[in-house]
Amino acid sequence: MAVSLIQPHDPVLLISEEGKRYLVFVEPGQAWYTNRGRLAYDAIIGRPYGQVAETHLGQRFLILRPTLSDLIQHLKRTTQIIYPKDAARLVMELDLMDGKRIIEAGTGSGGLTLAFARAVLPHGKVYSYELRPEHQRVARRNLERLGLLPYVELKLRDIAEGFDETEVDAVFLDAREAARFVPQAQAALAESGLFAALQPTVNQVSQVVAALEQGDFVEIRVEEVLIRAWKPVPERLRPADRMIAHTGFLIFARKLDARYRYFWLDKRARRRATEFGKIKNLPPIQGH
Numbered sequence: 001m002a003v004s005l006i007q008p009h010d011p012v013l014l015i016s017e018e019g020k021r022y023l024v025f026v027e028p029g030q031a032w033y034t035n036r037g038r039l040a041y042d043a044i045i046g047r048p049y050g051q052v053a054e055t056h057l058g059q060r061f062l063i064l065r066p067t068l069s070d071l072i073q074h075l076k077r078t079t080q081i082i083y084p085k086d087a088a089r090l091v092m093e094l095d096l097m098d099g100k101r102i103i104e105a106g107t108g109s110g111g112l113t114l115a116f117a118r119a120v121l122p123h124g125k126v127y128s129y130e131l132r133p134e135h136q137r138v139a140r141r142n143l144e145r146l147g148l149l150p151y152v153e154l155k156l157r158d159i160a161e162g163f164d165e166t167e168v169d170a171v172f173l174d175a176r177e178a179a180r181f182v183p184q185a186q187a188a189l190a191e192s193g194l195f196a197a198l199q200p201t202v203n204q205v206s207q208v209v210a211a212l213e214q215g216d217f218v219e220i221r222v223e224e225v226l227i228r229a230w231k232p233v234p235e236r237l238r239p240a241d242r243m244i245a246h247t248g249f250l251i252f253a254r255k256l257d258a259r260y261r262y263f264w265l266d267k268r269a270r271r272r273a274t275e276f277g278k279i280k281n282l283p284p285i286q287g288h
């Protein structure tokens with residue numbers, strides 16, 4: 001592959017000699033100002049990634065092409081953002097690929113939106129709902145700078161009012177009290193569509209699971225993604241001292257028509273579904 005050179009407006013990851021990481025967009029004629037000196041972007045534009053640049057005070061930075069994980073962690077944010085470990089799991093479990101249509105709420109700073117957009121482009125679409133204009137503005141700017149806006153429709157709306165789209169392949173909820181929005185997600189999903197939510201506390205998770213059970217959902221799962229980093233020192237290889245212990249719980253489910261849903265449920269869930277009145281006129285369950 002030919003060496004790709006850094007283009008005007010590109011995102012660039014700068015790493016200091018102490019390992020501090022900064023994400024910048026190299027705008028022609030502008031510069032990055034830090035207490036380590038000024039770095040003119042024109043001195044970076046046109047060079048290959050993987051080199052070292054110096055500020056006018058002689059401080060050196062490695063210039064690298066940012067990965068999706070770097071972008072998510074270092075983009076401008078006004079909200080709590082998704083962690084790359086959770087974003088990766090969601091892209092996998094929501095089965096996102098070119099052409100898929102997914103609803104996401106709330107947009108927040110757009111960290112997850114960009115992971116979803118990169119997964120479904122060029123023929124798919126992310127419909128991303130947000131309540132607060134100031135968050136949407138930040139997300140729009142982040143997506144625009146990365147050239148991902150054509151694959152995203154940003155909507156300003158309280159999702160309690162429902163979604164505009166129907167027959168979508170997937171819905172992801174990252175908003176407080178996600179349980180309240182499960183019926184809206186169900187209405188938007190295609191048959192067999194995939195649902196996911198991220199919730200920080202177990203009581204919220206219980207409420208989402210109960211709402212899914214009361215709706216037309218099967219294959220309900222709750223997960224945590226834990227990554228334990230290791231110190232990569234060959235002669236003293238061991239886990240790092242610290243880890244991110246908690247970000248949120250992930251809840252997954254799949255929409256299924258109530259008539260067929262019965263056959264997927266285990267006995268406990270069948271009994272609960274019968275109690276909720278969702279299963280009617282079916283033969284008695286064996287063993288009850």
Ligand SMILES: C[S@@+](CC[C@H](N)C(=O)[O-])C[C@H]1O[C@@H](n2cnc3c(N)ncnc32)[C@H](O)[C@@H]1O
Binds near residue numbers: 080107108109157
């Ligand atoms: C934790 S942030 C989402 C972070 C996002 N996933 C990211 O990676 O940047 C939750 C967002 O949901 C929005 N929100 C909360 N309730 C909402 C609602 N009912 N309708 C639409 N958006 C909502 C909040 O304003 C906030 O921006």
